[in-house]
Amino acid sequence: MKCACVRECVCISLIAYQMAASSLDAEAAAAGQQDKAGSGSYTTAATAHQIDTDSWQQVGVLLVVGFNCAYVLSFSNLMMAPLGWGWGIACLLFIGAASWYANWLLAGLHVIDGQRFIRYRDLMGFVFGRKMYYITWFLQFITLILGNMGFILLGGRALKAIHAEFSSSHSPARLQWFIAATGFVYFAFAYFVPTISAMRNWLATSAALTVAYDVALIVILIKDGKSNKQKDYNVHGTQAEKVFGAFGAIAAILVCNTSGLLPEIQSTLRKPVVSNMRRALLLQYTAGAAVYYGISVAGYWAYGAAVSEYLPGQLSGPSWATVLINATAFLQSIVSQHVHISYTTFFSSSPLMA
Structure with missing residues (x-):
């Protein structure tokens, strides 16, 4: 049975690879026709967003800074603590590589038979039918809304931490005001x-x-890690808690590596959109992943199983460092949040599938 599952996975990967390759060839041919004819060769759905305007360098930097938000950089508690060193590092590397490969294949499906799919739901509807179109629309919208709620909570928490450093009151303002x-x-x-x-x-x-x-x-993490002589790297809890914690850690690692918005992000790229998107993904999964993986590993090394779900709240050091870290966390969350919320307008920029 295991051999059959492996065989099916290999077949699916080969089919996806062939579709991606044929899509890339079709795109190259369409680009050549465009150069000769002087007009666009793709059939693209109507949208209020700008299409074919951004370079791959811009999109690559966007992916790097969009994923390197304070939430992702505080995932030591979610990714490493439930798994420990061995399984934690293994899952980081394996899921990161699998996510890159999946997005690499998905980027190749952006153009099929001369039609450019600028929305995830359009691609799913084209491949699997009308029902999957609506399922994708619903799941993607709910995921983005919940993610943006998290960003608002992150920003509010950072502002409250800054306020606490300057406030002499024993009853600081409530979190709701900062939210x-x-x-x-x-x-x-x-x-x-x-x-x-x-x-x-x-x-x-x-x-x-x-x-x-x-x-x-990272400077404060290294300082705290050196001074912390009683680090506990054991995975605590009952067997059931460990199992659920492991599944939660895998989900958190997936969140760090993919946004579920690749067709929407890819739609802004200049032609050739497939090769340009793959260049941007390479930047994300090298420079970008090195940063948020490195911070997560450093946080777990410094505090062990006691690492907080929000690293800036656990750091020692002077007040100015706390203010600096929380201020940059808040300001960076504005950009990261906008990367995700801006694409929700894709849901209302065209009518639903008939």
Whole structure:
């Protein structure tokens, strides 16, 4: 039975690879025809977003800074603590490689028979039919909404931590006030930067914030790790808790590596969209993964099984470092949140499948 499952997986991978390769060939042929005819060769669905405008470098940086948010960089508690060193590192590497390969194949399905699929639901509907179109629409929308709720909570928590450093009151303001302030800032940013392509002027600032956050965080993690002489790397809990914790860790690693928005992100790329998307993915799964994997491993090394679900809240050090880390976490969350929320407008930019 195991051999049959392996054989089926290999067959599916080969079919997907052949479809991706044929899609890439079709795209190259279409691009050649476009050069000769001087007009577009793809059939593309109507959308309010900008199509064919961004370079692969811009999209690659967008993927790197979009995934390197404070939530993902605090996943030591979710990814490493439930698995321990051995299984944790193995799952990080295996799931990361599998996610890259899956997205590499999916990027090749962006153009099929001259039709360009700029939405995940359109591709699923084309391949599996109308029912899967609606299922994909529902699941993707719910996932994005829940993810953005998490970003708002992250921003509110960072603002509250900053306020606590400057407040002398024993009863600091409630978290709800900071959540409301975060929501207002997110709304204002989304209003003035309506599309993902319009973020090109903000990527350099976002990258600088990411570097500042990562450097400050890793310096304090190394300091705390050296001073912490009683680290516990054991996986605690009952057998059932360990099993559920392991599944949760695998899910968290998947969240770190893929967004479920690849066709939407790929739609902004200039032609050739397949090869350009694969270049951007390579940047994400090398430079990007090295950062958020490195921070997660460092956090687990520093605190062991006692690592917090929000690393900035566990760090020692001066007040200015706490303020700096939480401020960069909040500002970077604006960009990361916008990367995900901007694509929800794809759900209303065209009518549903008839």
